[in-house]
Structures are given as structure tokens and as C-alpha cells.
Amino acid sequence: MTKGTRYRLLVGILVCALIVVAALGGSFVRGLVVGLLGTFVLLGGGLAILTRRARKGLGSRLKPPPLPTGRWDYVMEAVDLTGAPVAFADFAGKVLVLNFWATWCAPCVAEMPALERLHEATSDMGVRFACVTREAAAAVRPFVSARGLGLPVFLMADDPPECFRSRAIPATFILDRSGRVAMRHFGAAAWDDGAVVDFVRGLARGPE
Numbered sequence: 001m002t003k004g005t006r007y008r009l010l011v012g013i014l015v016c017a018l019i020v021v022a023a024l025g026g027s028f029v030r031g032l033v034v035g036l037l038g039t040f041v042l043l044g045g046g047l048a049i050l051t052r053r054a055r056k057g058l059g060s061r062l063k064p065p066p067l068p069t070g071r072w073d074y075v076m077e078a079v080d081l082t083g084a085p086v087a088f089a090d091f092a093g094k095v096l097v098l099n100f101w102a103t104w105c106a107p108c109v110a111e112m113p114a115l116e117r118l119h120e121a122t123s124d125m126g127v128r129f130a131c132v133t134r135e136a137a138a139a140v141r142p143f144v145s146a147r148g149l150g151l152p153v154f155l156m157a158d159d160p161p162e163c164f165r166s167r168a169i170p171a172t173f174i175l176d177r178s179g180r181v182a183m184r185h186f187g188a189a190a191w192d193d194g195a196v197v198d199f200v201r202g203l204a205r206g207p208e
Helices: 003-024 027-061 106-125 137-147 194-205
Strands: 078-080 096-100 128-133 153-156 171-175 181-186
Touching: 096 106, 106 128, 106 194, 137 153, 171 194
Parallel strands: 096 128, 128 153
Antiparallel strands: 078 153, 096 171, 171 181
């Protein structure tokens, strides 16, 4: 039995009880019962109206939950640490973990080991990684060398595509094999968490 049904049943019982009391009692009792009954009905009706209005107001403010949005055409100008142009079109058809970072960004540096472990945990599935920064090669090369980073690091000379623009770094986007943004996250994260690893491997595996 729903709450609405229970409420209507309770109201019906109370109304019947009040009518019986009014019929059996004297004029004073009947007047008192009728007054109480009228007050009860008015209060109940007013409450029902206010409840409906409140629900309608809340419903009008509800928004759908965020869903993956954006699709990349694999067009972005960047070079690797040797200065060779990067052909992002080569990533088409593969799951791609795209990370925007900087050497001076402490959260970016803190999450790099977790990204490397995610890379290791998904390497057998052909998942691709790209860590992109707008810094100069003179700052990035010694940083990568000193820390022995094994992730692919690229240098971007211009603004990223619209679907990747963010005011914060690190900014990480996981694209499925069609280039659709399946996950995006701003800030450092435990990318080697089991749930994330399973999610990325599931994208790479595709539909059964």
C-alpha cells in the first residue's frame, strides 16, 4: 500500500468517525464535530495543494545527470620530445587516456605514478596514452628524464580542441574507440584504482 493510499484511507476513517459522532451527539457536539471536520478538510486540502506545488517547483528545477559529451576528430597540433609532429589520427579506433598537465603543477606530478600504473594494467588491451603540456621542451625534457617517466609526453603549441578545454589541470579525458569522451576528470586522481582499470579495459574490450 502506497503512502497516498494509506493517507486517503486514514482520512476516510476519520471522516466516517466524525459523522457518526455528529449523528449520535447533541447540537453542541454536532456543531463541534462539524467545525472540526470543516477545519480538517480545509487543512488537508491546503496541505495537498502546497505539496503539489512544491513537487512541481522541485521538478521544474531538476536537471538530467551529466552524461559523456563531446567527440574528438583527432585534430590537435603537438610534437613529441624530439620535435617530431604527433599524428593523433593514429589513435583513432583505440581507447585513449588523454592527460593535460604541467611540470609546475603539484597535483599533476602527484598523479603521474598512478597514470603509469594504469598504463601498465591496460597495455595488453592496446590502450593509448598521451600526456600533453603547453610548456617548452627545455623545461619538460629534464623533468621527464629525472623522473624516468614512461608515459608518452607531447608538447602542444596552441589551445586544445573545444571538447578538452578546462580552466584547471590536471585534466584527464578517456575516449572510447569512436573518439567519444567517455570520462572526464579535473584534478588529481587514483587512476590505478580497480574500478578505473576495469572501466578502461571494458572500453577497450568493446561490446561482447
